[in-house]
Amino acid sequence: MKKQVSIVVPAYNEVQVLPAFHARTSQVIAELSQYTWEILYVNDGSTDGTQAAIEALQSCDPRVTSVDLSRNFGKEIAMTAGLEHARGDAIIVIDADLQDPPELIADFLRVWEEGFDVVYARRTDRDGETWLKKATASYFYRMMTRLSNVQIPADTGDYRLLSRRAVQALLQLREQHRFMKGLFAWVGFPSKAIEYRRDPRAAGTTKFNYWKLWNFALEGITSFSILPLKLASYLGMAISLSAFIAGSWIFIKTLVWGDPVAGYPTLMVTILFLGGVQLLFVGILGEYLGRIYNETKGRPLYFVQRYIPATPVTDPAEQPNHSQ
DSSP: OOEEEEEEEEESSOTTTHHHHHHHHHHHHHTOTTEEEEEEEEEOSOSSSHHHHHHHHHHHOTTEEEEEESSOOOHHHHHHHHHHHOOOSEEEEOOTTSSSOGGGHHHHHHHHHTTOSEEEEEEEEETTSOHHHHHHHHHHHHHHHHHOSSOOOTTEEEEEEEEHHHHHHHTTOOOSSOOHHHHHHHTOOOEEEEEEEEOOOSSSOOSOOHHHHHHHHHHHHHHHOOHHHHHHHHHHHHHHHHHHHHHHHHHHHHHHHOOOOOOHHHHHHHHHHHHHHHHHHHHHHHHHHHHHHHHHHOOOSOOEEEEEOOOOOOOGGGSOOOOO
């Protein structure tokens, strides 16, 4: 019996690129007839006709599964929805924008057959992106490696293959704030990287501006590290010790030599510095407290508006050819 492979594709306003993505992916899997296939599109509350495009693909390709979420829940939860509905022995997560080449799927499967549960794509270069985005992304991954007890591979996105047992382990993690790159690494299992050069977007526009990337970084840091909280304690102790030493020196100096009243600028700088430090760490505490609040609600991660499964195809000769 042939093994089944599911390809999970989260999509948010990707109507321009979906036909090209599907054609290119179909061309790749047509050469891998030793497997049966499911291409699972997750519509994450799109407003541009993405769901209609998915259903159009489904009408001419029985391998297509459609999961239409009730609203936009974000890419991390859309990926989770796709993983929960995927039926394959191996599941591949890939974006629809064609920055990650579907041609790597054959390499993923080869490594999976060697016994690895997780095969992830590591970027050697990122074409079509600004130097600032490249620099901040590189710094973020290296910072996460230092902050977290979990080793998150650098220069690695969501494009990867997961075995069935890795997916089952991952789906046991039900937290609301889902930093998937960290969760992929947290579950463990034998992993291997495949290097590639990332292409520019084939069509459409990126959904991640710098503000969203900043919030994404905060999500990752607060989900996988309590170092900011420890830093507040360490800095508080350091400032208290410095204040005690400075106060003792002023007291002794006043007794021995006398001392005029300190000037207004020194007083204001000290007050503003201490006030700023306090507000900064109150904000950090608020970030963690807000995440605790969201987790205690126990809400479902998402709701599905409509689920249309793929039609099983047992004879490879019956599978449509989209290479034209």
